[in-house]
Amino acid sequence: MNIGEAASASGVSAKMIRYYESIGLIEPPARTEAGYRVYAGEDVHALRFVKRARTLGFSIEETRELLALWHDKSRASADVKAFALKHIGELETKIAELQGMAQTLRHLAHNCHGDHRPDCPILEDLADPAGAGRH
Amino acid sequence: MNIGEAASASGVSAKMIRYYESIGLIEPPARTEAGYRVYAGEDVHALRFVKRARTLGFSIEETRELLALWHDKSRASADVKAFALKHIGELETKIAELQGMAQTLRHLAHNCHGDHRPDCPILEDLADPAGAGRH
DNA sequence: ATGGTCCTTCCCATCATGGGAAGGTCAAGG
DNA sequence: CCTTGACCTTCCCATGATGGGAAGGACCAT
Structure with a gap:
């Protein structure tokens, strides 16, 4: 082949x-x-x-370790499981980060009229995160 | 400065x-x-x-567009909002992808004894996704 | 004037992947 | 037998965002 x-x-x-x-x-x-x-x-x-x-x-480096575990006939399943759980934790951390971003943006977009006028809380937040939203 | x-x-x-x-x-x-x-x-x-x-x-390229919107005093807030909503959609897509990965791994880890024995559904799935889980 | 801390530019590395050039190989069909 | 097209080879370059570090110049306080 x-x-x-x-x-x-x-x-x-x-x-x-x-x-x-x-x-x-x-x-x-x-x-x-x-x-x-x-x-x-x-x-x-x-x-x-x-x-x-x-x-x-x-x-790729993690995949390298998984290949080693795969070829090691005497590995304990606990080792593989621990490896997987660690990776799950990393995925969850990443997910939480992205959810935080999305949530912030949803909040800003919700407060944005979205019409022809130029006033926009989204840009106001980017320009001054602490002060945006004040009245 | x-x-x-x-x-x-x-x-x-x-x-x-x-x-x-x-x-x-x-x-x-x-x-x-x-x-x-x-x-x-x-x-x-x-x-x-x-x-x-x-x-x-x-x-960075999106940031460049946001800077342009920021400097354009006559932009419509609708343009900014649409931009933000598009980005929210991309974030949500990414989140869903990661959640799919995490969910699959959680399922595999759940079925793994995690003891001293070598049998491990996690590696079995990696080696043969279609066949893993058969008995 | 000396030392330490800042600044400058320039090159290299990361991570995973793709694009493309220049050239060799193979199989099918004229 | 030779051409053509599809495959293969290696090599270099690009991406996106960031950091590391070298070599050399500038500034400031002692």
Whole structure:
């Protein structure tokens, strides 16, 4: 299987497959005499693992640790669970941050007439967060 | 006021102030004969505007548009409101994505014993999302 | 005049991904 | 047998926002 086929089979672009190889995230595959990369079913399996981890928001370095746990047949499930819970915590922190932004903006937008007049509490808040909203 | 003072007065690092200037987000300030940047109160005001916009999750390019709206005395508040609502929508999309990730991981972690045994639904899902959970 | 703290510009690194150029390879069809 | 088109290779560059740090100049208090 060439890289293009491995890409469509795994959902990881050929570009990223080469990149993952260059940073040592995945094993370098065999090569043909002409230098073409040749992938086996197991390689595609690893690529799908990486794709899934990235989709769940794990960074590449975290994905590297997950791959190590995956290959370590003797790991304790507690280790994997702790890793996942830590990541969940980070996701929740990020979510809370974004929700804070959205909430502030919703409040400002709610107080903005949204008509032809120029007065706008949104810009007033940006210009002077402490003073905006005063009358 | 030197750049360091403007930085602590605005909450924007000196490094970023220079960067914002280099990309034309803020006006180049006056200079002393020796080449030092000299900031006035109005400059710090603009920097705080930028800082606030960034804190609310606007990109630099979006911040550029907000600055333009701010300086355009004749804009309609409806334009600003529409801009804010669009950004709120993007924030909500991002939040939903992250919540999807967190929810999936919570589900997987919930089904993981988290003990000394190696069996782990989390890794099974990463390795085979479609098949994990089968018995 | 000396030292410490500020300032200047310039280059490099991050993280993950894509774009594209220049050139080699392979398979199909004339 | 040769061309054509689709693939592959490596290499460099760009993104977005920020920080780190070097080399050198400026300012100020002792």
